[in-house]
Amino acid sequence: MTNTPDMTDAPGGAGWGRWLARRLPVVGGLAAGGVLLLGVPAFAHVSVQPGTAPKGGYATVNFKVPNERDNASTVKLEVSLPTDHPLASVMPQPVPGWQIEVTKAKLAKPVEMHGEKINEAPSKITWTADGKGVEPGQFQQFPVSVGQLPDNADQLVFKALQTYDNKEVVRWIEPAKPGGPEPENPAPVLTLTAADGAGAPAKSGTQDAQDTKDAKDTAADAGAVSGSDTTARVLAVIGIAVGIAGVAFGVLAGRRRSA
Template sequence: MKASRVAAAGAAAASAVLVLSAPAFAHVSVQPEGEAAKGGYATVNFKVPNERDNASTTKLEVSFPAEHPLASVMPQLVDGWKTQVTKSKLAKPLTLHGEQIDEAVTKVTWTATGKGIEPGYFQKFPLSIGQLPEDADQLVFKALQTYSNKEVVRWIEAQKEGQEEPENPAPVLELTAASSDGHHGSTAEDASATSAAKDTVAETPADTSDTTARVLGVVGIVVGAAGVAYGVLAGRRRTTDA
């Protein structure tokens, strides 16, 4: 009896540990490719996981913060999805690159043209956005995730300082400070160019070493041939003297 009670208690404790250590459900989030620097432009990805085992995600609506309007929003084509960009008039026009902008993007909607995001999968939705505000540390978006069974999950709750994460947190894009040289972060194209430059630099020493080895090889052959010729001539001279 005592052994069975201990076993039962151990099983209960193990179950409690599993429950406590179970990961929180994934939610719609946004992350930059590289950095999202204040005052600059960035490419960001909205990551959408499917949290249901009996329905697919067929629609995503992302609303942009009205207090920090973005004049430039360009979506990347996503296979199997149709994209709609909604713009609205601004109460207070923006000045961007010396020009006045009186409208900004307020919402981007992706609608599945096929199966959507099936159970057990996630999808990324890339956007190029800018000009990012210089007077904010983050941008809070609101997202609506619609499933094939008509269920709508509203990822709109703001994280309050000092409190636990809400059940349906809104996607938050953290902004970094612009560099001292005035460069406002890098885009995906900049990253590709940097990577290519590194590859070129890495290849240069190898090419130089290979060329040097070839030159030294040729010099060695010439020196060796000269030595053989000298030996033959010396032998002939000895024969003649004899």
């Protein structure tokens, strides 16, 4: 039989006090468990930020690397660049405390960039810490300017290897399947969007004529306003002059009467 406080006893009375005393340890345990669950850090992985860029242009992206270990620091990041859509221009931004190496590879099929054929392109970027690296509870961003982005693809996949100072290597190389759950170690993905300005409606000849007419009307209105403003200023000056003359005449007349 469950012991419950005497409902005839007022809250705060002896019956309620004994009932709460017996159940406080249980309530406290549940509360502590809730705090522990809320305190578990969210799962994070190596990613590309921002996650989108326009097709056919250049973009600066950041490879964001969080440290997911409590007892080790990230000391190396290796990012493999896509080979199905090679990037002819890859320029990492210097990051204090890190050495950067860009590895190039010969292309199976030359690509054309700015009217020139390119037979090799960057295939991998390696960042190696020459200090403490990314310590527990921290993250680091590695900026890279990349281009020219392809205009015939919807995404670029960058497989990454994250190395800790305890020799552990986490391989962020698993591709995500459309409609499927996120892999345990997903590869960073840059989604390519329609080029800037694409899809903007073109103006018709009628619209251009209307725009020209509106511009002329605006100019005419501005001229009319300017002319009205000038007339108002002239009248104001004349009024001030007349006022001054009237005051002077009144002062002179008063003196004559006094004399």
